[in-house]
Amino acid sequence: MSRVVFILALLLLTGCEQYQQVKSGRNEVGSFxxxxxxxxxxxVPSGHSPGSLPTWTVDGVTLNSLSFVSGIKDGSPLVTxxxxxxYPVFHSDMLPNEIAELVQSTVARLFTATIxxxxxxxxxxxxxxxxFELEFEFVTDDEVIRRAFVGGTVKNGELQVVVFQAPxxxxxxxxxxxxxDLIVSAKLP
Structure with missing residues (x-):
């Protein structure tokens, strides 16, 4: 009986994760x-963010999201x-256009969308x-046209990307x- 109560309490607590306001100044997000x-x-709590990525939002993830994809090693997908x-995987020898296609393919699958x-x-x-930077548009199942901006680089063989998307x-x-501005001014170790 106590085990059931413990599991129910744990489930309730994980459902209560709160959005936290990001403070002004320097913030560490993944490798960024x-x-x-x-x-x-x-x-955004990880359970509510696209692909469980570290994500920020202004108006809620259905209206906008800024997702930080960092430290992606060779042979790994961009999302958890x-x-x-x-999901397609990153390879450290990919060219910028191949990485852009990788990001677009991942976004399309994650949002059940068409580029x-x-x-x-x-x-x-x-x-x-x-x-590199890239803008693209995608259409979700609810027929909302969304626009995305991607900024990324490969450092020490690992992919570092930030994706902003919104209707x-x-x-x-x-x-x-x-x-x-956040993407362009981001610092990496």
């Missing part, structure tokens, strides 16, 4: 160290999931490392400037 100017972001065979438009792959420097109408443009 990022600086926020104003406390507009909230840290039960069935890893359904509808891909922007131009451009160079981006993150923490002094040569990297194309209103929410993407509303927080894109803040998200891009």
């Amino acid at each position: 160290s990022v600086t926020t100017e104003a406390p507009i972001w909230n840290s 999931v039960h069935d890893k065979s359904k 509808s438009r891909t922007g131009e792959l451009k160079p981006l420097t993150i923490s002094g490392q040569p990297g 194309r109408m209103h929410y993407f443009e509303k927080d894109f400037g803040h998200a891009r």
